Amino acid sequence: MKPKLLLHSCCGPCSSYVITSLTDSFDITIFFYNPNIEPYEEYEKRKKEQIKLCNILNIKIEDSDYDNETFKNIGLESELEKGKRCEECFRLRLDKTASKATQYFGTTLSVSPHKNSKLINKIGLELENVYNVKFLLRDFKKNDGYKKSIELANIHNLYRQDYCGCLYSRR
Numbered sequence: 288m289k290p291k292l293l294l295h296s297c298c299g300p301c302s303s304y305v306i307t308s309l310t311d312s313f314d315i316t317i318f319f320y321n322p323n324i325e326p327y328e329e330y331e332k333r334k335k336e337q338i339k340l341c342n343i344l345n346i347k348i349e350d351s352d353y354d355n356e357t358f359k360n361i362g363l364e365s366e367l368e369k370g371k372r373c374e375e376c377f378r379l380r381l382d383k384t385a386s387k388a389t390q391y392f393g394t395t396l397s398v399s400p401h402k403n404s405k406l407i408n409k410i411g412l413e414l415e416n417v418y419n420v421k422f423l424l425r426d427f428k429k430n431d432g433y434k435k436s437i438e439l440a441n442i443h444n445l446y447r448q449d450y451c452g453c454l455y456s457r458r
Contacts, residue, residue, distance in 0.1 A: 289314040292423060293349070293388040294395065295380055297321055299336035300447045301395040303439035305427050306344055313391065317341055320351035320383045322358040323376050329448070330355075336446045343443055351383065369403065373451075377402075378410050385414040385422070393423030398432050401451065 292313035296302040302317060309315060319337050324330040330353055341348040361375045377396065384392045394411070397404040404426040411422035427433075440447055 290390045291316070291388075292391040292393060293318050293384055294393050294423075295320060295384040296337055296395045297380075297399075297451075298333045298395075298448065299340040299443075299445045300436055300440035301398045302337065302436075303340055303443065303445065304432050304436035305395045305398055306340075306346055307439065308427070308432070309423075310344075310346075316347040316349055318349050318351065318384050318387065320354075320380055322354040322356075322379065323451070325355060327353065327355070332446060333448065340443060340445060349387070369401075373403075374406060374410075377407055381407070381410050381414055382417075385411075385418040385420055388418065388420040391421045391423050392418075393425065395427065397425060398427035398436050400428055400433050404428065 290313055292309065292315050294302070294305065294309070294315050294317055296317045296319055306315060306317070317337065319334055321330065321333070324333060334350065338348060358376065358379065361372060361379065381392070381394060384394065392411070394407060396402050397407050408424050408426070411424065415422040
């Protein structure tokens with residue numbers, strides 16, 4: 288019996304490669320928790336594409352309510368992209384994922400070449416100790432993971448966004 292992995296996903300395209308690389312080792316449930324995504328229509332579009340991919344790959348999905356106010360409470364609006372605001376956004380999403388996991392938790396965020404995998408993994412390991420669940424320590428962009436995610440997104444005809452999700456990253 289495969290261990291259970293609650294895998295935070297930011298979007299269908301990023302999760303495509305990550306899911307396919309892990310299905311032999313884990314019983315995966317995608318956790319769609321992204322309070323950073325704005326506007327709401329964009330959030331809904333990304334959620335719809337995530338559900339579409341999960342249906343194609345026969346993967347369970349757990350949706351979390353849209354909680355943009357929690358993200359807004361982080362503040363740090365004047366921070367540059369890849370700064371402290373991004374760190375707190377990673378922490379927010381990973382914390383929620385870890386709090387719901389039973390055996391393992393992880394995230395698709397490290398597949399992006401725009402995300403700091405070392406920071407993401409550091410936060411995950413900290414939360415592993417808080418919630419007493421194992422964090423899946425990975426850098427999914429290695430071995431052409433990002434390139435493979437683009438290929439799979441094209442194969443499955445998934446909408447690919449052109450910004451991280453928060454309005455600050457859109458600037």
